[in-house]
Structure formats: structure tokens, C-alpha cells
Amino acid sequence: MDDHSPEQNGESxxxxxxxxxxxxxxxxxxxxxxxxxxxxxxxxxxxxxxxTFAIVAGAFGAGFTEAVVLVMGFANLIADGFSMAVSNYEAASVEREQRIEATRTERRHIALVPEGEREEIRQIFHQKGFTGEVLENVVSTITANRQLWIDTMLAEEYGISRARHNPLSAALMTFTAFVCVGAIPLLPYLFQGLNTTEQFYSSAVLSACAFFAIGLAKGLVSSRHTLVAAIKTLIFGSCAAALALAVGYLLRHFVV
Structure with a gap:
């Protein structure tokens, strides 16, 4: 049975x-x-x-005070956020360096052995089903434009996309998101009027809302199924928190 009604298919x-x-x-x-x-x-x-919520859950399971939660939580925000930003910076830098090196290589090859590079284009598009005069027209069109020629080789031979990533921008975005969203589970611990249990459950609710919102954002970027992405992110975050809580309970007799 079709998942969509005729009206929905017509609108689509x-x-x-x-x-x-x-x-x-x-x-x-x-x-x-x-x-x-x-x-x-x-x-x-x-x-x-x-x-951050894993730290909150683990600390609650172990019976730590709110002061310990805040110290561990904010230390994690800065240290792990910086570490993740550096990792993303390095990853984006590697991608950029690969593009630069591959571009330099293809430019040199085109200058030194143009017929060999044309044959590479010819075989690439022959494997895609082009033959005869059509294939030769494709080869001639691509190789008549040096930048198009290089870009085609980067995509087809090296698998490098046209998207160019700024390492510094990637690092700053990752760090900002890590710190801003990662601080959400710690907010209830800044209020002195709540007891430990109320702080933990308030943190859990806020974290669940954050997981759901992040999942929605991820769904908007990566797929049409935004609600599914939101629920999956909420489940994964909850599983991580549950594991941390369980570890905290299991180890509390050894550290308290």
C-alpha cells in the first residue's frame, strides 16, 4: 500500500x-x-x-555536591570544547591541504602531459556510458576550460567536492556550540533554592529539550525526517546520560 494519498503525491x-x-x-x-x-x-x-549532562548524571549518581558538579561541568565545557574545536580545525585543515596539493598536482600534470590527462577524462566519462562523438565532445568541452578540467579531475579522481571549508570558522562554530549548548545542563545548579534532586531533574528536562532541538536542527540539515532525527538524538543523549548515571551509582561506594 502506498504511504501517500493521491492528493499528497499530486502536490509533491x-x-x-x-x-x-x-x-x-x-x-x-x-x-x-x-x-x-x-x-x-x-x-x-x-x-x-x-x-556535560553525562557529568551531571554521573555526579548525581555518585552523590557529589552541586559545587563539584559546577566545577567539573564548567571545566569540561572549556577543556573539551577547546579540544573538539582543535580537532575540527585540524580536520578542516587537512581537507584544505588535500585540495591545494591535488590542485597543484593536476595543474602540473596538465601542463606536462596534457594528452595523458585528456585520456583520463575520456576514460572517466566512458565509464559513465559516453561513447563515440558524444564522448569526444565532452572531453573537448571539459579540457578547453583549464579550471573546469582541474575541478573535474578533483571530483572524479580524488573525490574532492567543490565545498571549501574554513578551518578557523569550523573551529569557532564548534567551540561556540559546545560551550553554549553544553552549559544548559548546568543552569539549574546555579540556583541555590533547589535541592540536589530538583537540580538534577531540572537539568534532565532542559537537556532533553536541548537534545530534541538539536535533533530537529540536524534533521533540517541532513534529511526530510526532522522529527525522527530529533527523537533519535534524544534517545542517544538519554542513553549516554543513563550510562553515566549507572556508573555513578556503581562507583559511589568507592569514591564517597
Whole structure:
């Protein structure tokens, strides 16, 4: 049985037809590749909230005071946030260096052995099903434009996309998300009027809301199923917290 009613399928087709008008296609293809900023934000936010609430849960299970929770929590925010930002910076730097080196290599190869590079283009598109005169026209068109030639080789031979990532921007976005969202589970511990149990459950509710919101954001970036992504993120975050809580309870007799 079809998951969608005829009316829903009709609306979907109408929307798709509108999106595939020649002018819409041209405008869409001329746009630069999507930025990774949202991905960097989601990465930092999820890790920040999970690790900080894991500390809260573990400390609650072990029976630690609110002062210990705050010290451990904020120390984790700064140290782990910085570590994650550095890791993301290095990863983006490696991608950029790979692109630069591959571009330099292809530019040199095109200058020294142009026929060999043309043959690579020819074989790449032959494997895609182009043959005869059509294949030769494709090869001639691509190799007539040096930048297009290089970009095609980067994508087809090295698997390097057109998207270019700024390492510093990636690091700052990850660190900001980690610290801002990771601080949410600690907010109840800043209020002196709550007892330890109330602080923990308030932290759990706030963290659950944060996990759900992060999942929604992740769903908007990566797929159409935003609600599914939100629920999955909430479940994963809850599992991490449950493990930390269990470890805290198991070890409390050894550390208290």
C-alpha cells in the first residue's frame, strides 16, 4: 500500500515540477555549495550537551555536591570544547591541504602531459556510458576550460567536492556550540533554592529539550525526517546520560 494519498503525491509532483523549471535549475546550480557551519554547530552542540549532562548524571549518581558538579561541568565545557574545536580545525585543515596539493598536482600534470590527462577524462566519462562523438565532445568541452578540467579531475579522481571549508570558522562554530549548548545542563545548579534532586531533574528536562532541538536542527540539515532525527538524538543523549548515571551509582561506594 502506498504511504501517500493521491492528493499528497499530486502536490509533491507539482512542487517538484516547479522546482525543476529551467530558470530554477540554473539558479540552484549557480549557488555555491552549502556551508558546513550548521553541521559544525550540530556536532559541537550534541557533544557539548551529551558530555556535560553525562557529568551531571554521573555526579548525581555518585552523590557529589552541586559545587563539584559546577566545577567539573564548567571545566569540561572549556577543556573539551577547546579540544573538539582543535580537532575540527585540524580536520578542516587537512581537507584544505588535500585540495591545494591535488590542485597543484593536476595543474602540473596538465601542463606536462596534457594528452595523458585528456585520456583520463575520456576514460572517466566512458565509464559513465559516453561513447563515440558524444564522448569526444565532452572531453573537448571539459579540457578547453583549464579550471573546469582541474575541478573535474578533483571530483572524479580524488573525490574532492567543490565545498571549501574554513578551518578557523569550523573551529569557532564548534567551540561556540559546545560551550553554549553544553552549559544548559548546568543552569539549574546555579540556583541555590533547589535541592540536589530538583537540580538534577531540572537539568534532565532542559537537556532533553536541548537534545530534541538539536535533533530537529540536524534533521533540517541532513534529511526530510526532522522529527525522527530529533527523537533519535534524544534517545542517544538519554542513553549516554543513563550510562553515566549507572556508573555513578556503581562507583559511589568507592569514591564517597
Amino acid at each position: 509532483r507539482k512542487s517538484l515540477l516547479d522546482e525543476h523549471r529551467p530558470d530554477r535549475i540554473e539558479a540552484r546550480l549557480q549557488r555555491p555549495p552549502h556551508s558546513r557551519r550548521m553541521s559544525d554547530f550540530v556536532l559541537g552542540a550534541i557533544d557539548g550537551c551529551v558530555t
